[in-house]
Amino acid sequence: MNVHQNIKLIDGKATSARVLAEVREQVLALREAGIQPGLAVVLVGSDAASQVYVRNKVLRAEEVGIRSLEHRLGADTDEQTLLALVQRLNADPSVNGILVQLPLPPHIDEHRVLQAVSPLKDVDGFHSANVGGLAQGRDVLTPCTPSGCMRLLRDACGDLRGKHAVVVGRSNIVGKPMAALLLQADCTVTVVHSRSRDLPALCRQADILVAAAGKPRLIGADWLKPGAVVIDVGINRIEEDGRSRLVGDVDFAAALPLAAAITPVPGGVGPMTIAYLMKNTLLALDLQQQAALARPSQEHAPCLSLC
Structure with missing residues (x-):
């Protein structure tokens, strides 16, 4: 973290680099043991943002030594074809993680x-079995962005026990799993959303504020308790002064004098998401191996051939 006017800027780029270095070291040890972790990325259609995300994910995988398999399908691909591909990847022992890039074309049932x-193999942590496992505090694959936020928080705050965390937003991808992970860390957790009454007053109670509402600069200085740690998950593109730029859900300039520590946008949470996708791929491999060892009736089957 860098220090700027006694305010700690939480450097997601630097932290993600450390996470990727940890993953690279683990992958090297696995490969020396004859195990090659594999991540399959499935992209349907030609959404521009998705193309960028997939390219970055594949690059990071290659950098840390994870074998990446890209499956690019046309926007007119039918649901059954996509489901058949997913089932083949489930059955492929060389694939440890499967990521289906969202959004999918509207004619495909995303939930199905x-x-x-x-x-x-659900490295996004979106399957209901993993969502339920997270709620129960079990060792399961959890969504990458909230997991990355927790790493930033632990680095910034140390012990999180007893701190009051307020999560702004209740999405299945960030808000809800973020709240569950904070509960696991023994925080007192409040989730606020568009129907909450007096949002600023609720946010001012936060020792830790996680902003994941998708509203540019929603949270100003009057929403913050002095000394709060602010994690801004929002990535919003706006037009300002004749230029296109990315801003978060927090008014960074207004929050900076008040916060004890804060993530910038860009350069805060964003890099952590892909770093934790790599970590999840290794966790998936480990969970698959554990599951194989727990199935004595198939003790001679390849340990990664789970679906």
């Missing part, structure tokens, strides 16, 4: 496709 991915 995500549910088709094996929970043990």
Whole structure:
């Protein structure tokens, strides 16, 4: 973290680099043991943002030594074809993680496709078995962005026990799993959303504020308790002064004098998401191996051939 006017800027780029270095070291040890982790990325259609995300994910995988398999399908691909591909990847022992890039074309049932991915290969943590496992505090694959936020928080705050965390937003991808992970860390957690009454007053109670509402600069200085740690998940593109730029859900300039620590946008949470996708791929491999060892009736089957 860098220090700027006694305010700690939480550097997601630097932290993600450390996470990727940890993954690279683990992958090297696995490869020396004859195990090659594999991540399959499925992209349907030609959404411009999705193309960029997939390219970055594949690059990071190659950098850390994870074998990446890209499956690019046309926008007119039917649901059954996509489901058949997912089932083949589930059954492929060389594939440890499966990521279906969202959004999918409107004619495809997103929920059905995500549910088709094996929970043990669901590196996005979106399958209901993993969502339920997270709620129960079990060792499961959890969504990458909230997991990355937790790493940033632990680095910034140390012990999180007893701190009051306020999560702004209740999405299945960030808000809800973020709240569950904070509960696991023994925080007192409040989730606020568009129907909450007096949002600023609720946010001012936060020792930790996680903003995941998708509203540019929604949270100003009057929403923050002095000394709060602010994690801004929002990535919003706006036009300002004749230029296109990315801003978060927090008014960074207004929050900076008040916060004890804060993530910038860009350069905060964003890099952590892909770093934790790589970590999840290794966790998926480990969970698959554990599951194989727990199935004595198939003790001679390849340990990664789970679906």
